[in-house]
Amino acid sequence: MPAAEIRHVPFEEILPWLRTMRTTFLDDPATPFSDAQRDYFKRQWDGERSWGAYDGRWVATLRTFGTTLTVPGGPDGDTLVVQADALTMVSVAATHRRQGLLTGMLTPSLDEARARGEAVSVLRAAEWPIYGRFGYAPAAFAANYRVVAEPPVRVVPPRRPVTIRQVEPAELLSHALPVFEAIRRQRPGQIDRTEPYWHRRIGLDGLRPAGQREPVCIVAIDEGGRPVGFTTWSAGEGDWFEEKMELTLGEFMASSSDGYRALWTHLLGIDLIRGIRWIEQAVDEPLEWLISDGRAARRELTRDGLWLRILDVEAALAARRYAVADRLVVEVVDGDGLGWAAGRYTLDASPSHAECIRTPTAAVDLRLSQRALAAVYLSGNTVRSQVLAGLVDEESPDAVRRFEAMLAADRAPANVSPF
Numbered sequence: 065m066p067a068a069e070i071r072h073v074p075f076e077e078i079l080p081w082l083r084t085m086r087t088t089f090l091d092d093p094a095t096p097f098s099d100a101q102r103d104y105f106k107r108q109w110d111g112e113r114s115w116g117a118y119d120g121r122w123v124a125t126l127r128t129f130g131t132t133l134t135v136p137g138g139p140d141g142d143t144l145v146v147q148a149d150a151l152t153m154v155s156v157a158a159t160h161r162r163q164g165l166l167t168g169m170l171t172p173s174l175d176e177a178r179a180r181g182e183a184v185s186v187l188r189a190a191e192w193p194i195y196g197r198f199g200y201a202p203a204a205f206a207a208n209y210r211v212v213a214e215p216p217v218r219v220v221p222p223r224r225p226v227t228i229r230q231v232e233p234a235e236l237l238s239h240a241l242p243v244f245e246a247i248r249r250q251r252p253g254q255i256d257r258t259e260p261y262w263h264r265r266i267g268l269d270g271l272r273p274a275g276q277r278e279p280v281c282i283v284a285i286d287e288g289g290r291p292v293g294f295t296t297w298s299a300g301e302g303d304w305f306e307e308k309m310e311l312t313l314g315e316f317m318a319s320s321s322d323g324y325r326a327l328w329t330h331l332l333g334i335d336l337i338r339g340i341r342w343i344e345q346a347v348d349e350p351l352e353w354l355i356s357d358g359r360a361a362r363r364e365l366t367r368d369g370l371w372l373r374i375l376d377v378e379a380a381l382a383a384r385r386y387a388v389a390d391r392l393v394v395e396v397v398d399g400d401g402l403g404w405a406a407g408r409y410t411l412d413a414s415p416s417h418a419e420c421i422r423t424p425t426a427a428v429d430l431r432l433s434q435r436a437l438a439a440v441y442l443s444g445n446t447v448r449s450q451v452l453a454g455l456v457d458e459e460s461p462d463a464v465r466r467f468e469a470m471l472a473a474d475r476a477p478a479n480v481s482p483f
C-alpha cells in the first residue's frame with residue numbers, strides 16, 4: 065500500500081497540486097499562475113472530481129469533468145450523445161511512481177463516475193501502455209496533416225459564394241459556436257466545450273500562455289450571412305526572407321462543403337508560406353480530394369486519439385444507433401478495475417432504435433472483453449481487429465459479421481477538443 069494519502073483536492077490547494085503535475089510533465093514547476101488562470105480553474109474546479117496523493121506535499125494529481133460524447137446516431141450520419149466522464153491531468157511524481165497511486169486514485173474516480181450515471185469514461189493517453197489495465201481502449205484515432213503549398217496547389221472552389229473575413233479573437237466566438245455545434249454532431253467521438261474552454265483555446269481573457277502568439281482568426285460566411293466555418297492560425301519562428309514559413313492551424317472547422325473548400329482556398333493562397341500543418345484531426349479528412357495535387361496533402365502521423373472505457377454497458381449500447389437491424393447476445397468479460405461492465409446482454413437495435421438489457425441466461429452469440437467493446441463502440445475499430453487480438457470469441461455462426469454490420473459507420477470518430 066502506498067504511504068501517501070489519497071484525497072480530494074480543495075481549490076485552495078491548486079497551486080502546489082499544479083506544481084507537482086507540471087514537474088511530472090517536465091514543465092517549469094514555477095510557471096506563473098496569473099489571476100486569469102486562477103479564475104479559469106476556479107470556474108471549473110469540482111473538489112469531488114479532483115484527486116491527489118499527499119505525502120508531506122502533493123505527489124500525485126488526477127482530475128475529471130463531466131461531458132457529453134457524440135456517438136453514432138443512425139444511417140444519415142447524425143449523432144446522439146452519451147454522458148461521459150473525462151479524465152485528465154494525471155500525474156504521479158517520480159519519487160512515488162509504481163507504488164499504486166494511479167490505481168488508488170483512478171479506481172474510486174471511475175466508481176464515482178459510474179454512480180453518477182456516466183456510461184463511459186474517456187481520456188487522451190500520454191503513453192499507450194498506461195490505461196489498458198484500467199479497461200480503456202483506443203476508440204478513435206487521430207492524424208496529423210501537412211499540406212505543402214510550394215509549388216502552389218489549386219483547391220476545388222465552393223459551389224456557392226462564401227465570404228472569408230478576418231475577425232479579432234474576441235469576435236470569433238459568435239461565429240465559432242454554431243459551427244462547432246454543427247460539426248460536433250457530424251462525427252462520433254466529440255466532447256462538448258464550455259465557455260472557459262473556448263476562452264483558453266482562443267487565448268481570450270488573458271489566457272494566452274506567455275510567449276504564444278495571438279492567433280489569426282478567419283471566418284467563412286455563406287450567402288445567408290451564416291457562419292459555415294472558421295480557422296485560427298499562427299506562424300512559427302523563422303524569417304520568410306530566408307525561407308518561406310509554415311502555418312500551424314489552432315482550429316479548423318467547417319460545417320458545409322463550401323465552407324471547407326473556401327477556408328482551404330484562403331489558407332493555401334496566403335503569401336510567404338510553404339505549407340500548413342494541421343494536427344490531431346480525424347483520420348479521414350479528405351484533403352487529397354480537395355487539391356490539384358493530392359500528394360501535397362500528407363497524412364504524416366496517425367495514432368491513438370481518444371481512449372474509452374465502458375462503465376455501464378446497457379446505457380452505453382442503448383445510447384447509440386446501428387447501421388442495420390439485428391439482435392445479438394453479447395457476454396462482456398471485464399477483468400480490469402472493478403469489473404463494472406461484466407455480464408450478459410441482449411442488444412436489440414436498428415438505425416432508429418436501440419435497447420440493451422441484461423439477460424443472464426440467454427444463449428451467447430459473441431463473448432468479448434470490455435476493452436474490445438470499448439474499441440469498437442464509436443466504430444473507430446473493426447470487430448475483426450479485436451478477434452485478431454484474441455479479445456472476441458464467436459459463439460454462434462456469423463456473429464462477428466453481424467456485429468460488424470451493425471457497427472458500420474460512414475465517418476471515422478474523432479475528438480477535436482483536446483483536454
Ligand SMILES: CC(=O)SCCNC(=O)CCNC(=O)[C@H](O)C(C)(C)COP(=O)(O)OP(=O)(O)OC[C@H]1O[C@@H](n2cnc3c(N)ncnc32)[C@H](O)[C@@H]1OP(=O)(O)O
Pocket residue numbers: 088089151152153154155156157160161162163164165166167168187188189190191193194197
Ligand atoms: C489522461 C492523462 O492525463 S494521461 C497522462 C499520464 N501521465 C503521465 O504520463 C505523466 C508521467 N507518468 C506518471 O505520472 C506515472 O508514471 C503514471 C501516472 C503514468 C503511472 O502512475 P503510477 O502511480 O506509477 O501507476 P501505478 O503504480 O498505479 O501502476 C499500476 C500498474 O500500471 C503499470 N504502469 C503504470 N504506468 C505505466 C507506464 N507508463 N507504462 C507501463 N506500465 C505502467 C505499473 O507498472 C503497474 O503495473 P503492475 O500492477 O503490474 O505492477
